[in-house]
Amino acid sequence: MSTRDRARRTREHSAAGGRFSRYDLLLLVIPAAFLLALVGSIVSPLPARVFVAGASVVGALAVADGLFVNPPKRGR
Template structure:
């Protein structure tokens, strides 16, 4: 785990070093970002390629569903 150092002013008037953890991005954060991105990209591509939006959204839903199935069933989160 990464840490970040910062200097804080203590109650006695002295500066004290304090480390705070930097949150890391996990595989599941990427999955959550992929779901709306898949839909957004398919709508943009549908507009550029003159494809019907419902067909493009169906393709985006397949991509999003694949990511969700992978995250929930193929590589489920484990308790740490």
């Protein structure tokens, strides 16, 4: 498959309805979890490592879901 075909498919996917795909949302969950961990560590007396550990678990679950529970399908 050429790079031109990949670029065309990417444009078609991103223009399809303007909605986020499941994988886009998974990629948003990971930094959002760490942002919430930062806010939580600022406003809470708990140590930051507690929040970072929680954000790491959330990120790992998101990656596991995207790779193993609901993996990408070929041809999409």
